[in-house]
Amino acid sequence: MGGRIIQTPESIRDKNRKHKINDEIQSQELRVVDEQGTMLGVMTLRQALDLAYTQEKDLVEIAPQAAPPVCRIIDYGKFAYEQQKRENQAKKAQHKQQLKEIRFKWRTDTHDFEFKRRHAQEFLEDGHKVKATVMFRGREIVHKEIGEELLKRFIASLESCSKIDQPVHSEGRTITAILAPDKAKAK
Numbered sequence: 546m547g548g549r550i551i552q553t554p555e556s557i558r559d560k561n562r563k564h565k566i567n568d569e570i571q572s573q574e575l576r577v578v579d580e581q582g583t584m585l586g587v588m589t590l591r592q593a594l595d596l597a598y599t600q601e602k603d604l605v606e607i608a609p610q611a612a613p614p615v616c617r618i619i620d621y622g623k624f625a626y627e628q629q630k631r632e633n634q635a636k637k638a639q640h641k642q643q644l645k646e647i648r649f650k651w652r653t654d655t656h657d658f659e660f661k662r663r664h665a666q667e668f669l670e671d672g673h674k675v676k677a678t679v680m681f682r683g684r685e686i687v688h689k690e691i692g693e694e695l696l697k698r699f700i701a702s703l704e705s706c707s708k709i710d711q712p713v714h715s716e717g718r719t720i721t722a723i724l725a726p727d728k729a730k731a732k
Contacts, residue, residue, distance in 0.1 A: 565606040566621050567594065574613045577604075580620075587613060644723070646676045649699075651685055651692045658695075662702050669707050669726045679720045692720045700724065 565571075570590060577585040577593045580602070588596075597604040597618045605624060608615035617624075645668040647661045665675045677699050679692035696713050703724060710725040 566603050570606050572614045575616045576613050578617045643673045644676055645673050649679045649695055651679055651681060651688050665703060666706060672726050675724045677722050681718045686718060696720060696722050
């Protein structure tokens, strides 16, 4: 037959599990806590496993780095479900920052400028970065100083709620600057 050992699913430890449970616990002396958080005291691994077995619960190693390690007598399936639920809630609560782009032409008029400035301010207040770009076509590139002046005016108009992440710089036929929200100025 070739001497291969076939492992049953029970003998393979779940790689995604963060805690050792029941027979996976190595330490012989444990500090045991019940499901409500009441300290049951320091006991041997065998005593703790027997106690968990009589309550039809699992012995879960919560703090392996403690001396002696802290174990809790709980229903592991319910515990893992609650923990996963908490992690998902925390992930949903995180705000993902995006880079929003506002484009100008070198001849952008005052009304368009104000309209785009208001949009940029809304983006910054929502916590997003704003990339302001002045685009040039054909021979318009000879008016580069007008585009730089436009960007500097744009940055100055948003000074109350932003900070400069990347200063005004030229990239081929465009001039760009990136603004980041400044939470200290916004308050």
